[in-house]
Amino acid sequence: MSWREFVRIFDGGDLNNYLNLIFKMDKIIQNTIKFVKEKLEGAEAGHDWFHIERVWKLSRKIAETEPCNLEIVELSALLHDIADPKFHDGDETLALKISREFLEMQNVSEETIQQVLFIIQNISFKNRVKAPKNQPIELKIVQDADRLDAIGAIGIGRTFNFGGFKNNLMYHPDIHPKLNMTKEEYKKSDGTTINHFHEKLLLLKDLMNTQEGKKIAEERHQFMLTFLDQFLKEWNVE
Numbered sequence: 001m002s003w004r005e006f007v008r009i010f011d012g013g014d015l016n017n018y019l020n021l022i023f024k025m026d027k028i029i030q031n032t033i034k035f036v037k038e039k040l041e042g043a044e045a046g047h048d049w050f051h052i053e054r055v056w057k058l059s060r061k062i063a064e065t066e067p068c069n070l071e072i073v074e075l076s077a078l079l080h081d082i083a084d085p086k087f088h089d090g091d092e093t094l095a096l097k098i099s100r101e102f103l104e105m106q107n108v109s110e111e112t113i114q115q116v117l118f119i120i121q122n123i124s125f126k127n128r129v130k131a132p133k134n135q136p137i138e139l140k141i142v143q144d145a146d147r148l149d150a151i152g153a154i155g156i157g158r159t160f161n162f163g164g165f166k167n168n169l170m171y172h173p174d175i176h177p178k179l180n181m182t183k184e185e186y187k188k189s190d191g192t193t194i195n196h197f198h199e200k201l202l203l204l205k206d207l208m209n210t211q212e213g214k215k216i217a218e219e220r221h222q223f224m225l226t227f228l229d230q231f232l233k234e235w236n237v238e
Helices: 003-008 015-039 049-063 070-079 094-105 110-122 137-148 152-165 183-188 193-199 201-207 211-235
Strands: none
Touching: 015 049, 015 070, 015 094, 049 070, 049 137, 049 211, 070 094, 070 110, 070 137, 094 110, 110 137, 137 201, 137 211, 152 193, 152 211, 193 201, 193 211, 201 211
């Protein structure tokens, strides 16, 4: 049960204890925001603080429609990209280490820390094949939010920004998308930016977990299809 739910179901118990719990968790969230902003200062624009902020807000929006532990959702959303492996030589343990050290400094319980680390470890698209079954709703919520930020208008902007960051071609008619890549193939892929839509982004709509995520994804997915049609028309000078 989340700390905010304690207030909603308050039944005449010690109100001061409930309020103290709220203030404590609000303080942890604010400390986490400050920590993430500082840690990601100067990060690539598609994976910077503003990406984290959007995922955090989307996570809270989806959480309103699902029974969940909001504390876990918010902390996981804020810390999920604290050390994205693709910017750290593929190291998938660094984010877990940084997150644990920070949460321990905030005196967060071990149970909460383990749940947050589990989400960080299993949220990514490339790890979906080996992800455990029967995932907790908190993971599903943050995962949907992260995937929603990869599609639609924002997703298009982020994709071309990262493609430029890696100096990838925007498009090449003779380079075709690589579908059903393994995790290692995906990590090493240096295809075109347009191919990335077919290799990942257009797949995300059908990978949404929650009803709210599915609803938001539908509109963003259609926007990408319209964009791709227009891109190819202009590329081919039709």
